[in-house]
Amino acid sequence: MSRVRVHNFAVSLDGFGTGDGQSLEQPFGHAGGRLLEDFAGTRTFRTIHGESGGTTGIDDAFASTWATGIGAEIMGRNKFGPQRGPWTDDGWKGWWGDDPVFHTPVFVLTHYPRPSLEMDGGTIFHFIDASPADALALAKEAAGGLDVRIGGGPTTVREFLAADLIDSMHLIVAPIVLGRGVRLWDGLEGLEQRFDLEAVSTPSGITHMTFTRTNTEED
Amino acid sequence: MSRVRVHNFAVSLDGFGTGDGQSLEQPFGHAGGRLLEDFAGTRTFRTIHGESGGTTGIDDAFASTWATGIGAEIMGRNKFGPQRGPWTDDGWKGWWGDDPVFHTPVFVLTHYPRPSLEMDGGTIFHFIDASPADALALAKEAAGGLDVRIGGGPTTVREFLAADLIDSMHLIVAPIVLGRGVRLWDGLEGLEQRFDLEAVSTPSGITHMTFTRTNTEED
Numbered sequence: 001m002s003r004v005r006v007h008n009f010a011v012s013l014d015g016f017g018t019g020d021g022q023s024l025e026q027p028f029g030h031a032g033g034r035l036l037e038d039f040a041g042t043r044t045f046r047t048i049h050g051e052s053g054g055t056t057g058i059d060d061a062f063a064s065t066w067a068t069g070i071g072a073e074i075m076g077r078n079k080f081g082p083q084r085g086p087w088t089d090d091g092w093k094g095w096w097g098d099d100p101v102f103h104t105p106v107f108v109l110t111h112y113p114r115p116s117l118e119m120d121g122g123t124i125f126h127f128i129d130a131s132p133a134d135a136l137a138l139a140k141e142a143a144g145g146l147d148v149r150i151g152g153g154p155t156t157v158r159e160f161l162a163a164d165l166i167d168s169m170h171l172i173v174a175p176i177v178l179g180r181g182v183r184l185w186d187g188l189e190g191l192e193q194r195f196d197l198e199a200v201s202t203p204s205g206i207t208h209m210t211f212t213r214t215n216t217e218e219d
Numbered sequence: 220m221s222r223v224r225v226h227n228f229a230v231s232l233d234g235f236g237t238g239d240g241q242s243l244e245q246p247f248g249h250a251g252g253r254l255l256e257d258f259a260g261t262r263t264f265r266t267i268h269g270e271s272g273g274t275t276g277i278d279d280a281f282a283s284t285w286a287t288g289i290g291a292e293i294m295g296r297n298k299f300g301p302q303r304g305p306w307t308d309d310g311w312k313g314w315w316g317d318d319p320v321f322h323t324p325v326f327v328l329t330h331y332p333r334p335s336l337e338m339d340g341g342t343i344f345h346f347i348d349a350s351p352a353d354a355l356a357l358a359k360e361a362a363g364g365l366d367v368r369i370g371g372g373p374t375t376v377r378e379f380l381a382a383d384l385i386d387s388m389h390l391i392v393a394p395i396v397l398g399r400g401v402r403l404w405d406g407l408e409g410l411e412q413r414f415d416l417e418a419v420s421t422p423s424g425i426t427h428m429t430f431t432r433t434n435t436e437e438d
Contacts, residue, residue, distance in 0.1 A: 013411075013428075014404035015233045173392075175416040175428070179408025185233035189398025192232075197394040199426050201418035207426050209394070 002140050003147045006157055006169035007066040008045075009184075010035040013173065016181035017154025022082050027095055029181060035174050038204035039063065048101045058202040062170060071146025072139040073102055076156035077110040080125070086112050093117055094125065105142040107135055109156060132163045154184040161188055169195075169211040221359050222366045225376055225388035226285040227264075228403075229254040232392065235400035236373025241301050246314055248400060254393050257423035258282065267320045277421040281389060290362025292321055293354050295375035296329040299344070306333050313344065324361040326354055328375060351382045373403045380407055388414075388430040 011017050012035065019031030028035055039045060043054030044063035054060070077083075081092050094100055099120040108127045117125040126142075128135060139148045150160050160166050185191075195211040202208065230236050231254065238250030247254055258264060262273035263282035273279070296302075300311050313319055318339040327346045336344040345361075347354060358367045369379050379385050404410075414430040421427065 013234070014402075014407075173426075175411055175418065177404050177407050177410040179404075179406070183233075185396050185398075187398070188233075188396050191396040192394055197424060199394065199420035199424065201420045201426060205416060205418065207392075207418050207420060 002143060002145060003167040004136065004150060004160070004165055005147050006150050006166060008039065008063060008170060008172060009152055009157060010039065010172040010174050011184050012176050012178040014177050014179065015183050015185045016178040017152065017157065017184040019178055019181040022078060024082050027082070031178055031181060034176050036172070037174070038206050039172055058200070059204055059206060062208050065170070069147050070104060070149045071143025072104050073106045073149045073151045074135050074139050074156065075106060075108055075151040076153050077108055078155070079151060079153045080108045087114050093119065105139070107139050109135060132160050132165055136165055154182045158184055158186065158188065161191060164194065167213045171209040171211070173207040173209060175205045221362060221364060222386040223355065223369060223379070223384055224366050225369050225385060227258065227282060227389060227391060228371055228376060229258065229391040229393050230403050231395050231397040233396050233398065234402050234404045235397040236371065236376065236403040238397055238400040241297060243301050246301070250397055250400060253395050256393070257425050258391055277419070278423055278425060281427050284389070288366050289323060289368045290365025291323050291358040292325045292368045292370045293358050293375065294325060294327055294370040295372050296327055297374070298370060298372045299327045305331050312336055312338065324358070326358050328354060351379050351384055355384055373401045377403055377405065377407065380410060383413065386432045390428040390430070392426040392428060394424045
């Protein structure tokens with residue numbers, strides 16, 4: 001059965017999933033590249049972004065699971081771009097160039113639906129105004145039996161966790177204190193009771209955490 | 220030279236150092252025993268509290284450094300007891316019985332100074348209304364060349380971190396989402412730039428983090 005997964009989602013020690021003040025130049029606001037600093041050097045991460053080289057250690061093992069078996073992604077509008085409110089005709093097609101890293105349908109949650117954007121390499125951005133459950137139903141249908149990735153940002157991950165729609169989640173705890181931004185954990189008191197948790201720290205300074213939902217219905 | 224240390228201080232994934240609603244029955248409020256649940260089973264922790272048995276693995280290695288070389292502790296009033304405001308004559312002498320675990324002078328930060336309490340086993344509680352720096356000066360003098368432990372709670376640790384008075388800190392990141400309580404990290408943006416950080420996860424589910432201040436003046 002199709003599963004709903006979060007991968008490579010980074011939070012700071014103080015629980016922020018992105019910084020304050022997102023802009024075209026700073027997708028993660030004042031956090032800059034710090035949330036994913038240690039992780040961005042992995043071979044998988046670099047390959048996804050069209051670069052060569054990179055580390056092949058423990059961090060890379062986690063990174064490499066990101067694309068496997070995924071048939072669709074759901075993301076929040078703030079992951080797609082820095083714009084707010086009604087769309088303007090600014091030609092924005094996401095941060096990822098003409099051939100985005102996803103290579104699957106991607107459902108962008110927005111209160112302002114617009115026509116889909118078909119990109120090179122199999123990525124199609126669909127813009128929908130839907131609840132987490134309804135968005136997931138669409139994404140599962142589009143995924144053709146494969147899994148659905150919840151891509152972030154923190155508000156989107158939090159909403160899917162609150163709705164108990166996530167089967168597995170891989171978090172990166174970055175050893176930084178961001179101080180401000182968008183919190184992942186708000187409203188999720190007792191979340192750990194619904195998941196089996198594991199943690200492993202790696203020499204890069206990251207702590208990886210995996211959350212696997214307990215009592216999942218039988219496949 | 221005397222160092223200022225934090226040990227065995229637990230925070231939740233969402234950064235709370237204690238829960239909501241402290242009371243006589245619940246020193247950690249709604250968190251109950253969950254912040255230290257995995258850690259409380261160590262041999263060191265159990266020995267400190269007059270019990271036998273316990274684990275002797277990685278968690279215990281961290282626990283065992285708590286008392287070594289410590290000559291005084293500083294704690295916040297809320298660690299000492301659940302009372303607020305002016306002291307009443309209720310006979311309260313802390314959570315720790317007639318022979319408290321400290322066996323050193325302990326400086327309790329309060330806006331309501333009162334006479335010192337001399338307990339069995341070498342613990343003396345001094346109640347002082349002082350800034351972190353002034354309290355530290357008193358504690359260092361009382362420590363006779365040994366180190367000073369900042370014992371918590373989260374407000375006290377945060378104030379000493381903000382004043383850049385802490386040389387080393389051992390945190391326990393407990394795999395729980397508390398949702399509410401007292402946050403450790405508020406106002407400490409960029410803290411990691413002043414410390415060398417290491418992390419290690421243990422099979423109990425805990426992640427231990429050590430913060431060692433960089434650029435400390437030469438001893």
